[in-house]
Amino acid sequence: MKDSVFTHIPCGETLPINNIHAVSVSMPSLQDVIDYEEQTPEILEKIKSAYPRFVLHPYLKLLANYIKEKYKVSNNYEVVLLSSQEAVKIVSSKYFIHNKIDIEEPFGVILVLRGTTQLQKVLTFIQHVGCNLSSRFAQDYLFEVGVLKHKHQEELEKEEISLEIIKKTLAQAYNQPISNVGLAPSGMNAIYSVIRGLKKIQEKNNRTILVQLGWLYLDTMNIVEHHYNRTKKFLDISNLDKLENYLEEYGLNVSAIITEIPTNPLLQSVDLVKLRSLCDKYNIPLVIDATLATPYNLNLKPYGDIFVESLTKFACGNADVLMGAVILNENFKISHMQGEFFKHLEMVYIKDIQRLAYEIKDYKSRVKKISANTKKLVEFFKTCSYIDKIYYCLSSENEKNYKVAMIDEESYSGLISVTFNKDFKTIYDNLNFAKGPSLGTEFTLLMPYVYLAHYDYIQTTKGREFLKQIGLPIDLLRISVGIENLDEIINEFKRVEKYFST
Missing domain, CATH: 3.40.640.10 (Type I PLP-dependent aspartate aminotransferase-like (Major domain))
Incomplete structure (x- = not known):
């Protein structure tokens, strides 16, 4: 078999690679994922940016520090940036935050006492309601005040x-x-x-x-x-x-x-x-x-x-x-x-x-390419020796329900989730696709879903029993299928079979 076109992406690299506005981050081994969930010092050194609502973007950290110095905020307080003054009202009201700061900025700022449980509650609430400040806004602001010397270059519409x-x-x-x-x-x-x-x-x-x-x-x-x-x-x-x-x-x-x-x-x-x-x-x-x-x-x-x-x-x-x-x-x-x-x-x-x-x-053409690849990849998985169960939009138990709204026969959602009859860690660690949170990308992206979304359930007997009750396998791999050449995608899955050959 020829060498795979997919290569290992180091832990902490942005996905997409070398893009400061990336919404995903590479976690190429299962141990990387576990370390991330447990917030070990080693992983925090590697992962500087991740899914934006879960890890504070590096530009937002820079901007918070700039605001702290500009307005001479006491070290007793953490500066939390929000997308608007309305968001400030919502968060302040919910968590009884009265540390008002008079600013003249086109975004919201609240001050939260350090060393309190309130800070984590506030950050979690912001994560849930999605009122984060844009990394592109932070980039432009920091560039204008001279903190950043360069901006990330990218294609923009007028x-x-x-x-x-x-x-x-x-x-x-x-x-x-x-x-x-x-x-x-x-x-x-x-x-x-x-x-x-x-x-x-x-x-x-x-x-x-x-x-x-x-x-x-x-x-x-x-x-x-x-x-x-x-x-x-x-x-x-x-x-x-x-x-x-x-x-x-x-x-x-x-x-x-x-x-x-x-x-x-x-x-x-x-x-x-x-x-x-x-x-x-x-x-x-x-x-x-x-x-x-x-x-x-x-x-x-x-x-x-x-x-x-x-x-x-x-x-x-x-x-x-x-x-x-x-x-x-x-x-x-x-x-x-x-x-x-x-x-x-x-x-x-x-x-x-x-x-x-x-x-x-490119939305429509992208979806059509991904759908076509997904349909064919499902057929390959049915013959793949180390795959146990396949979850996809036209699996037999929900085919009727999905078909009622299908636009055409290629209408496969671009996700496939699978379980294995071989060691999950070995398979995950050795596949060289991009691996991290998010989905819907033109590049194939893998995610150990339960480890990243419900790690707390894995840690307890009660949690594991609950996952079993709702039919969510712990060692589930979610695959967001990309638009790459389908034969190359299949070859990468075939390549991993050698780890289980006798």
Whole structure:
């Protein structure tokens, strides 16, 4: 077999490589992942930048230090940067922060006492609601004041047409009016804004319960729990009978149902036809996170009321922009209340808009290439000796549910999750694809999902039992399929077979 075109990427290298605005970071060995989760000094020396909502960007650290010196802030306080003054009000109110600082800056600043549990709570909340300050904003600011001598060079769309390009692309993809599209500085801020809007609209109708359908992305669940005292989770989406029975009693008190199509990382799809009929029966808005489906794989317009998408993923394709979107469906009653959903969206920095506008022009072609590669890679995995179970959007148990919204026969979500009948660490450590958080990239990207998303569950017997209960294997590898030559992708998986040959 010829040598693989994929090569080892050292731990701590940005993904994409040599890009200061990268939203992922290389963790090439399982021990790197464990060390990152346990925050060992050795790993913190290597990983300077990672997924932006989880690790403070180096430019934001520089900017915080600059602000601290500029305004002569006491060393007793940590300077925390936020995307806006509105975000300052939200965080300060929630955590009773009264250490006001008078500044004249185009962003928000709060001061949090060092050595307190409050600091971690604040940082976690910011992570969940996605009101981080843009790394591109920090770069421009620091360059203007002379802290940085150079800027990262990248292709940008013209400023005057960038916002229209993004909104028009999404409006056409979702078959909605352009006025029904709102942008956010992250996918989580988009979800946060929708949750806040729903709570405001529905509380006056005594609809105070939010239903979570499926095991959703970690921060989505955290946002739900932050804003609703009453939540109901239905983790098994393969059978809607329990949900139907619940709605018979509480349907008129349900504010909304929120789900992912398909789910991450198990790629399951709910029975959309039945779910839509239940929502209609009780007049319940259906919120769908369509990030994994993308509007180019599935037509969800007949089913959802509100769509959210992390544009950081497939819409960007290069893992170097943090942005999200809210798309309101004109088909349903709730669309006329767009102001309530859009008013909680944080402003998006213009350079991020320009970068995404440049990248989003390839959105449809990128998704089609990834879908075609995914379909063929699934077929290879069915013959791969060391792969045990394959989770993908058209697996037999959810084929009917996914097909109902498919646009064409190549409409495979660009994710595949697999388990192995051989040693997980050996396989993970020896595959030379990019390995780190995030998905939707043009380059194939692997992630040991449970280790990075739910490491705390792995650490306890109770946690491991819970993962088993919800059918989430600890040694699950999530594969975000890229647009590389499919034969080269397959050859890299074949290459690892030699480690298990007798």
